[in-house]
Amino acid sequence: MKRVQHPVRNRLLDALSAHDRGLLAHHAEAYGLEAGEILFEPGQDVLHVYFPGPGSIASLLLDLREGATAEAAMIGQEGAVGGIVSDGNKPAFARGAVQVAGTALRVPIEALEAAKQRSPTLRDHFARYADCLLAQVLQSVACNAVHxxxxxxxxxxxxxxxxxxxxxxxxxxxxxxxxxxxxxxxxxxxxxxxxxxxxxxxxxxxxxxxxxxxxxxxxCECYAYLRRHYQRVLPGVYPMPE
The missing domain is CATH 1.10.10.10 (Winged helix-like DNA-binding domain superfamily/Winged helix DNA-binding domain)
Incomplete structure (x- = not known):
């Protein structure tokens, strides 16, 4: 992982007000991510939140006892990965891995939590994203079981x-x-x-x-369901198809 100098855009951050973006701007650093790079392992304290830029994709992966790996969630420019749901440094349950190379903004967990305390609107924004991320995981469970x-x-x-x-x-x-x-x-x-x-x-x-x-x-209908949920909870954040 290497620092990059050019700007990185993330739709979840872009949807914040100018004031709320300012609370994070001084703490956000841009990095280049390589495919296969591990952001955190199960059991590790998650110290940073990564906000992928356009074209970048990270996944939350679960290792199964028989050696297989399952994707629990796919995260791109519409979201963030790493401690976004928890308050503070909590051990990760899944592996965070880069699946498609690109760029991302990295913010320390402490800085994000401090910003949440200073701004109710920022706190609500990330609570809404946590709801969307949970919806993706739940939809994947149902999809894998039925379709x-x-x-x-x-x-x-x-x-x-x-x-x-x-x-x-x-x-x-x-x-x-x-x-x-x-x-x-x-x-x-x-x-x-x-x-x-x-x-x-x-x-x-x-x-x-x-x-x-x-x-x-x-x-299956799961694709449309999740997109509609994003549009209800975080209008304009999920990227629309060309």
Whole structure:
């Protein structure tokens, strides 16, 4: 992780008032994040909050006893990762990992908590985001329990595109399978079906969304539910598709 000098924009922070942004501005440092970089491990005290910039994606990951890894939440420019729900330095339950390289603003937990104490509106803003993050986790639980992989995969691709902001997603099929908690052969078959329908195209470590409207038709209702919840609780924060 290296400091960068250019500005980093984050939609969750941009939605704050100028006064509330000012409470955090002096504590926010911009960093470049590499794919695979670990932000914190389970059991570690979380000392910083990371606010991903456009195109950056981090995930909260859970390690299962049989060796598999499951994604509990995907976080991009609409949110923050690391201690956003707790008050102060609490041990992490999940691993925070960078999935798509980019940039992020990093703020010490102490600075965020002090700002919350000084501003009720800032405190309410982050409480609303915590509600949205919890909604994402709960929706994922229900989705994984009920919906078929083809619908889940379509939902996951749409969510990824929202955060990256373009048609080209630099992802391997192995990575997609790991995030969905399935074997690569299973995920590759579903990806192949979407490609045959002309909805996506694939290349080396690349998935291109060719027909987003049809991809939305392939996805389960969980995608639309979560977007509507964000719009109700934090209007304008969740990135709208192009």
């Amino acid at each position: 078929d992989l083809d619908a889940r995969l379509a939902r996951w691709l749409l969510s990824t595109q929202d955060r990256i902001g373009g048609r080209d997603l630099r992802l391997t099929q192995q990575f997609i399978a790991e995030m969905l908690g399935v074997q690569r052969s299973y995920a590759s078959r579903i990806i192949g079906d979407l490609e045959k329908k002309g909805i996506i195209a694939t290349g080396r470590a690349l998935v291109t969304i060719r027909d987003r409207r049809r991809l939305e038709g392939e996805a």
